[in-house]
Amino acid sequence: MNYEINSRIWIKADDNMLLGIGRVELLKAIDKTGSLSKAAVSMKMSYKKAWELIDSVNKSGALPAVRTSTGGKDGGGTVLTEYGKEIISIYEKIDQKCKLFLEEELKKIDFKCH
Amino acid sequence: MNYEINSRIWIKADDNMLLGIGRVELLKAIDKTGSLSKAAVSMKMSYKKAWELIDSVNKSGALPAVRTSTGGKDGGGTVLTEYGKEIISIYEKIDQKCKLFLEEELKKIDFKCH
Secondary structure, three states: OOEEEEEEEEEEEOOEEEEOHHHHHHHHHHHHHOOHHHHHHHOOOOHHHHHHHHHHHHHHOOOOOEEEEOOOOOOOEEEEOHHHHHHHHHHHHHHHHHHHHHHHHHHHOOOOOO | OOEEEEEEEEEEEOOEEEEOHHHHHHHHHHHHHOOHHHHHHHOOOOHHHHHHHHHHHHHHOOOOOEEEEOOOOOOOEEEEOHHHHHHHHHHHHHHHHHHHHHHHHHHHOOOOOO
8 A cells, every 4th residue: 555645834923824835826926927916817816815815925924025016117016025035935945845754754654554 | 023834744545535634533533432423523523524534534544444333232333443543643643743843944944034
């Protein structure tokens, strides 16, 4: 029998939900598209839902993770801040380490019944 | 700012969902009460839902995790098998190690923006 282990992690800041996999994917989609509405479409999510998630990330963290500019020659857009990039990178590193750790732990297990 | 990390793990056996936290809690409630219906009530879950979850655990694992006996002087009941006890113990040990690992990883992080 082939056993496999999966995990999900999430990070809270002062007891408020900051980042889970859904929020990380949305932030990365914003980084890729430069637009909250395009990011929402790419995630098959309503604009309202995407806006609420980003608002929650911005309010929970030490600093906003996303900045929206209006006007200018490109008509504005939404971009990640340094803090936004930092917390995504931290989340992804820990998530990857966690998955490797769990794989190693599972390998150590000797299932008596199999 | 105080950052905190949480996790959930689940174990698959030959690509089938075997154990997640909900299934583990249900199995432990069966172990405590000796009854699937009492376990379902204690988890505020319908009997049908509890039966389906246990049926899925029994069919996914190498051996059944739960055994039901009928009749006898105690009127039968539902108990965990050795395999059932083994996989719960494995799940809980790995889950606890995972949480400790994540706490340690988070401590190592130096948030530049905080």
